[in-house]
Amino acid sequence: MISNPEVYFFYFFATIIVGSALFLLFTKNVVYSAFALLSTLLGVAGLFVLASADFLGIMQIVIYIGGVLLLFMFAIMFANKVTGQQYIITEHKNLLSGIVLGIAVFIIFAMAILKAGYKQHLSYYPNKSTVSEIGVELMTEYVFPFEFAGIFLFAALIGASVVAGHLIIKDNVKK
Amino acid sequence: MNSYLITDLDNLVYCSLATALLPFCAFLILFFGGKQLPRKGDWLAASFIGISFVLSVVIFFSVWEGRTGVASIRWISLAGLPDNAFTISVRVDKLSSFMMLTVCLISLLVHLYSMEYMKGKLNYTRYFPYLSVFTFAMLGLILSDNLLITFMFWELVGFTSYLLIGFWFTKEVAVKASKKAFLFNRIGDLGFILALMILWSLAGTFDLQFLKGSIEEPSFWVTLAGLGIVLACIGKSAQFPLYVWLPDAMEGPTPVSALIHAATMVAAGIYLLAKVTFMLGEDVLTTIAMVGATTMLMSALPALFQNDIKKVLAYSTISQLGYMFVGIGAGVPEAALFHLFTHAFFKAGLFLSAGAVIHYMHEIKHVLFHEGVYNDFDAQDMRFMGGLKTKLPLVFIVFVVCAASLVGLPLLSGFLSKEAIIGAAYNWAEASGSAHNSIVYYLVPLSCFITAFFTALYMTRQLIMLFFGDFRLENHIPYLRTAKHDHHHQSLLISLPLVVLCGLSVFIPFSWNPFSPQSSWFIQALNQIFESNLEFSHGVTYTTVALALAGIAAGVLMYRNKVVVAEKEEKVSYVTELLGKNWYLEKIYYHIMVVPGFRLAFYTTKIDFVIDKLLDGIAVVYVVLSHIVAWFDKSVIDGLVRLVAGIAAFISGLFKNIQSGRVQQYFAYTLATVLLLIYLFFNWMN
Amino acid sequence: MIPSTHFLIVAAFLFAMGIMILIVKRNAIAALMGIELMLNAVNINLVVFSNLNRQIDGQMFVIFVIVVAVAEAAVGLALLLQVYKNYRTSDLDKITKLKG
Numbered sequence: 001m002i003s004n005p006e007v008y009f010f011y012f013f014a015t016i017i018v019g020s021a022l023f024l025l026f027t028k029n030v031v032y033s034a035f036a037l038l039s040t041l042l043g044v045a046g047l048f049v050l051a052s053a054d055f056l057g058i059m060q061i062v063i064y065i066g067g068v069l070l071l072f073m074f075a076i077m078f079a080n081k082v083t084g085q086q087y088i089i090t091e092h093k094n095l096l097s098g099i100v101l102g103i104a105v106f107i108i109f110a111m112a113i114l115k116a117g118y119k120q121h122l123s124y125y126p127n128k129s130t131v132s133e134i135g136v137e138l139m140t141e142y143v144f145p146f147e148f149a150g151i152f153l154f155a156a157l158i159g160a161s162v163v164a165g166h167l168i169i170k171d172n173v174k175k
Numbered sequence: 176m177n178s179y180l181i182t183d184l185d186n187l188v189y190c191s192l193a194t195a196l197l198p199f200c201a202f203l204i205l206f207f208g209g210k211q212l213p214r215k216g217d218w219l220a221a222s223f224i225g226i227s228f229v230l231s232v233v234i235f236f237s238v239w240e241g242r243t244g245v246a247s248i249r250w251i252s253l254a255g256l257p258d259n260a261f262t263i264s265v266r267v268d269k270l271s272s273f274m275m276l277t278v279c280l281i282s283l284l285v286h287l288y289s290m291e292y293m294k295g296k297l298n299y300t301r302y303f304p305y306l307s308v309f310t311f312a313m314l315g316l317i318l319s320d321n322l323l324i325t326f327m328f329w330e331l332v333g334f335t336s337y338l339l340i341g342f343w344f345t346k347e348v349a350v351k352a353s354k355k356a357f358l359f360n361r362i363g364d365l366g367f368i369l370a371l372m373i374l375w376s377l378a379g380t381f382d383l384q385f386l387k388g389s390i391e392e393p394s395f396w397v398t399l400a401g402l403g404i405v406l407a408c409i410g411k412s413a414q415f416p417l418y419v420w421l422p423d424a425m426e427g428p429t430p431v432s433a434l435i436h437a438a439t440m441v442a443a444g445i446y447l448l449a450k451v452t453f454m455l456g457e458d459v460l461t462t463i464a465m466v467g468a469t470t471m472l473m474s475a476l477p478a479l480f481q482n483d484i485k486k487v488l489a490y491s492t493i494s495q496l497g498y499m500f501v502g503i504g505a506g507v508p509e510a511a512l513f514h515l516f517t518h519a520f521f522k523a524g525l526f527l528s529a530g531a532v533i534h535y536m537h538e539i540k541h542v543l544f545h546e547g548v549y550n551d552f553d554a555q556d557m558r559f560m561g562g563l564k565t566k567l568p569l570v571f572i573v574f575v576v577c578a579a580s581l582v583g584l585p586l587l588s589g590f591l592s593k594e595a596i597i598g599a600a601y602n603w604a605e606a607s608g609s610a611h612n613s614i615v616y617y618l619v620p621l622s623c624f625i626t627a628f629f630t631a632l633y634m635t636r637q638l639i640m641l642f643f644g645d646f647r648l649e650n651h652i653p654y655l656r657t658a659k660h661d662h663h664h665q666s667l668l669i670s671l672p673l674v675v676l677c678g679l680s681v682f683i684p685f686s687w688n689p690f691s692p693q694s695s696w697f698i699q700a701l702n703q704i705f706e707s708n709l710e711f712s713h714g715v716t717y718t719t720v721a722l723a724l725a726g727i728a729a730g731v732l733m734y735r736n737k738v739v740v741a742e743k744e745e746k747v748s749y750v751t752e753l754l755g756k757n758w759y760l761e762k763i764y765y766h767i768m769v770v771p772g773f774r775l776a777f778y779t780t781k782i783d784f785v786i787d788k789l790l791d792g793i794a795v796v797y798v799v800l801s802h803i804v805a806w807f808d809k810s811v812i813d814g815l816v817r818l819v820a821g822i823a824a825f826i827s828g829l830f831k832n833i834q835s836g837r838v839q840q841y842f843a844y845t846l847a848t849v850l851l852l853i854y855l856f857f858n859w860m861n
Numbered sequence: 862m863i864p865s866t867h868f869l870i871v872a873a874f875l876f877a878m879g880i881m882i883l884i885v886k887r888n889a890i891a892a893l894m895g896i897e898l899m900l901n902a903v904n905i906n907l908v909v910f911s912n913l914n915r916q917i918d919g920q921m922f923v924i925f926v927i928v929v930a931v932a933e934a935a936v937g938l939a940l941l942l943q944v945y946k947n948y949r950t951s952d953l954d955k956i957t958k959l960k961g
Contacts, residue, residue, distance in 0.1 A: 007863055010863045010868075025885065051912045053912070075890055079945050097843050101843055118866055123912060133917050145925055838953065839883060839892060
């Protein structure tokens with residue numbers, strides 16, 4: 001058969017990612033694009049697992065889909081309420097420049113990668129769990145960024161609350 | 176006596192300048208401060224003139240011994256002209272000193288006379304300054320030896336006479352008369368200016384002494400210059416055809432007429448001609464004689480038909496001036512000057528006595544007004560006078576003597592001077608007639624004879640009308656017959672000048688021999704200057720005297736029993752009308768000169784209208800031009816500026832779109848730039 | 862196993878898609894999704910290289926990237942809602958107060 005059948009898993013997740021991203025790009029419905037983002041992130045989580053970063057994969061799903069996407073959903077609903085439109089339908093502007101730039105970026109990156117020519121293959125450690133390793137590093141080597149991230153999250157939390165705080169959806173909204 | 180004479184020549188000049196300037200000082204003082212002086216300062220003017228007269232007497236006697244004072248200072252010196260180009264020259268010789276004496280004496284007498292005559296009349300303050308400045312102008316003219324300066328004084332004399340003739344400026348007739356006098360003098364001055372220009376270009380100087388030396392032979396241009404001066408003298412001395420101003424100039428006060436028109440101003444022309452005889456060629460002299468002859472006859476005739484006292488005397492003056500012109504033309508300037516000398520005295524005497532008569536009539540008018548009888552009769556009309564022999568005896572005597580002198584009766588001064596002229600004219604006619612084989616020259620002495628007859632005729636008429644017969648005013652105003660007016664007191668100021676002038680009209684001051692002009696000291700002295708031929712024939716003398724007596728007889732016969740009723744419609748004959756209106760000369764002049772002048776002025780106003788339209792058109796063109804320029808400025812130049820600004824705006828607009836405010840575009844541009852940088856970096860690395 | 866270039870190509874693709882979405886979408890929330898995609902692409906790269914180097918540092922970095930992404934998404938969305946409230950429109954082309 002094939003030398004390494006893990007590639008098929010890779011192709012599966014890659015397809016999910018590519019398809020969802022394309023769908024995200026081409027749909028006009030913002031809610032649809034939010035769901036496309038969800039499936040894209042799922043695909044990315046799968047890729048994480050394939051690269052033996054299992055803790056990260058789970059964390060990706062939990063945080064992104066459980067947190068960020070929820071946030072996006074609520075934001076979309078609130079935006080709908082605020083602007084008073086019936087459906088969130090967006091137009092696409094600057095299609096040409098966007099596509100051209102995107103393709104240019106992709107070409108540059110692809111050329112760089114292919115030119116660099118990484119011969120190595122990703123290794124796969126099914127027995128080893130990275131959770132403990134990450135935990136140990138987090139508490140010893142990376143404790144300062146860890147604490148800092150905590151404070152940072154805290155600040156972001158407060159900031160978001162302040163900015164969005166008085167948003168009471170009524171007909172006459174007063175600050 | 177000799178010790179009083181002035182021997183030093185410089186002193187002579189200074190004295191003569193003082194004589195001339197004293198009246199000018201009187202003028203300045205009286206003109207600016209006359210109101211404050213008592214009696215308005217007439218005694219000041221009279222005393223200044225008196226001092227001038229004394230000085231002129233002294234100068235006269237000093238000069239007559241044989242001295243001549245000449246002074247000449249350089250006035251303007253311009254580069255490129257010889258040194259004697261512009262000079263102010265003063266010449267005190269026999270000619271000018273006797274003229275000065277005449278002018279000062281007559282001016283003094285007129286001042287004294289005016290103090291009484293003009294008393295109480297209007298504008299008394301201005302009268303004496305005007306008289307003084309006139310005297311100054313006349314003296315300046317006499318003393319000046321430079322033609323330009325003479326011209327300046329000539330003009331000044333004309334101007335001051337204008338002031339004096341129009342003295343009573345509220346009367347429109349007087350104003351018109353003074354303007355007329357000035358304008359006719361102006362026409363003559365045109366000739367003077369022409370002569371000045373020609374002389375300047377010929378000789379480069381105006382000084383008479385230099386001119387005398389440089390002009391030897393009268394050429395064409397010199398003849399022209401001489402004719403120019405003759406024209407000036409025709410204007411000033413009232414010859415044909417410019418004499419029409421003199422009768423109208425009688426509108427001035429009588430003393431003014433005496434001073435100006437008898438003695439001084441009209442004599443200025445004769446004086447000038449005498450001074451410039453050296454440049455008058457034979458043709459010019461003939462012209463002068465012809466002009467004089469024509470004038471004397473043409474003005475003697477209207478005198479016969481005038482009813483105004485002063486107008487008769489005015490025409491008589493013109494006639495006598497004609498005699499003087501004939502004298503100059505005949506080549507005997509000393510005879511002409513002699514006649515000028517004597518004429519000054521007897522004519523002034525005639526005028527002043529006429530003034531006394533007028534004064535008497537004015538007084539009657541005043542008395543009548545006071546007594547309630549208002550009758551505004553013309554005080555100068557001879558038809559209201561008559562029989563004044565008993566009422567004004569002194570005036571009568573003076574008038575008779577002066578009139579006789581004018582007529583040319585022997586034993587009187589006028590006889591001497593007239594004989595001199597007529598004799599010389601006859602000699603000249605003989606000489607010229609035989610030289611040119613023509614009878615025309617005899618017309619001159621012929622006209623002299625005829626005029627002598629008519630002179631006697633009109634003077635007799637005037638004498639009879641004034642002094643003989645009834646006092647015709649009483650016929651006009653019956654009230655006078657009953658009114659009792661006492662004997663008229665003649666003021667001394669009026670009587671004294673009359674007596675003096677009367678005395679000067681007899682022969683004694685002029686020559687010891689009453690019958691021969693050649694023996695006059697005057698003629699002999701001036702003969703040294705002019706060196707002319709003075710042999711006169713006796714036949715001429717007898718003829719003249721006979722004609723004069725005939726004229727008197729004719730006058731007596733014609734006018735003795737004539738009761739001239741004033742204001743009655745007389746049957747005026749054609750001759751009376753023609754001569755009374757002075758040959759209709761004024762009408763002719765009006766139609767020749769004035770009407771075309773007005774027409775020309777009218778047509779030039781039409782042209783002016785065209786010019787106005789032209790100017791309007793030019794203004795419109797300017798406005799249009801300015802609009803075009805404004806349009807050009809606005810569209811082209813501003814357009815250029817706006818173009819530049821537009822280019823800048825366009826270019827900036829191109830770049831402005833980069834900052835559209837749309838965040839996604841910012842991101843796109845930034846990304847594009849980064850990719851470009853990567854590409855370049857990539858190229859550079861390789 | 863799986864060649865690393867595959868992963869890297871996918872990551873590059875995801876990155877390009879993120880750029881495209883960011884530029885093309887008119888709704889700001891949709892554009893923010895593009896940013897999430899870009900961050901995820903970076904995460905993939907980091908994980909791949911952590912695997913290749915047999916070190917755990919890459920994955921630590923990924924943790925912190927995720928943290929920052931979450932914070933940024935939260936605050937960004939809150940801000941966006943305020944912007945929407947102010948402008949009463951969700952069309953990004955109409956929010957041009959930054960126009961030069």
